[in-house]
Amino acid sequence: MAQDFLPINGTDHIEFYVGNAKQSALFYQYAFGFQLVAYAGPETGVRDRASYVLRQNKITLVLTTSLQPDSEIADHVKKHGDGVKVLALWVDDATKSFQETTLRGAEPAFPPKVLKDEFGEVTVSAIKTYGETIHAFVERKKYNGPFLPGYKPRTSGVNIEPIGLKYVDHCVGNVELGKMNTWVDFYEKVMGFSLLVTFDDKDISTEYSALMSKVVSNGNGYIKFPINEPAQGKKKSQIEEYLDFYRGAGVQHIAIATDDIIHTVGELRKRGVEFLYVPETYYEDVMERVGSINESLEELKKLNILIDRDEEGYLLQIFTKPIQDRPTVFFEIIERNGAKSFGKGNFKALFESIEREQALRGNL
Ligand code: FE2
DSSP: OOOOSSOOOEEEEEEEEOSOHHHHHHHHHHTTOOEEEEEESGGGTOOSEEEEEEEETTEEEEEEEESSSSSHHHHHHHHHOSEEEEEEEEESOHHHHHHHHHHTTOOEEEEEEEEEETTEEEEEEEEEOSTTOEEEEEEEEEEOSSSSTTOEEOOOSSOOOOOSEEEEEEEEEEOOTTOHHHHHHIIIIITOOEEEEEEOTTTSBOSSOEEEEEEEEOTTSSOEEEEEEEEOOSSOOHHHHHHHHHTSOEEEEEEEEESOHHHHHHHHHHTTOOBOOOOGGGGTSHHHHHOOOSSOHHHHHHHTOEEEEETTEEEEEEEBOOSSSSSOOEEEEEEEEBOOSOOGGGHHHHHHHHHHHHHHTTOO
């Protein structure tokens, strides 16, 4: 096998550009159990922005807002609303990652730069992907600070209990009609990923709307990026609704893994996080479809958690409603018990649920 020209250790962090980072940071602390670990802003010598860094186990989220009306961040928020700007990948060599990918056709976002502070140094570079989203490459082997040079350690006055969110399982992109294969090619050729699965409109369609999806993954499988595009249906696809409101391609959902979905989702619900609703009828024949599982069906039903099985095991999953007012980005909570797939058996029930929400918004 050819040598992996882009070895990746995992997801480094996910940065959102938001309208009000201070309030968003509290939302992720209170509702999702993240801990504030670092901050950059006027108090730390950064004049144009404020960024809050939140962590739970291996997941690091950064919430950044502009302090000025005319900036790249403010423009991004004006156009897209709150959304994901950076899907950052943890690498051993950010310079080589940039060279190898740009050599293969990646558009640079910024060339390698070395950032230093009292905790050491980090090299960061970045390339562009779909929409205005970028992939940063972060090399942090000479660093032991809380996040990146320039960020100061910061804790919150409130003591937040983690709720079992462990790591980023996959991040999904929505791209324009006809662009799915372009971006699959990009991940294959430019980043050395390979195609894992394809879903076409026969797998993923309801009476009304449809989508197509392909999943690409890096060599060690730590990074999985499903790419969706709208497909022709009787009414507006959920992907089109996203593209209309996000004003282009972007991150649709971030799936976060837990070892105890009943505990995690119970906590999220208690804290006010809203999930897509799947009717009780879903549970009538689900056991026939998935066979025996370790969890109590009653508890899963009470929390509205979905179940699917593949050749290797089963998985439990649930999807939040959009986490901002535009019907754009949302989260998935997933517990894998051997299954490496994405819940294909739940697509129909889920999409019907999404369509009910779309109809309520007047967008179906
Ligand atoms: Fe997903």
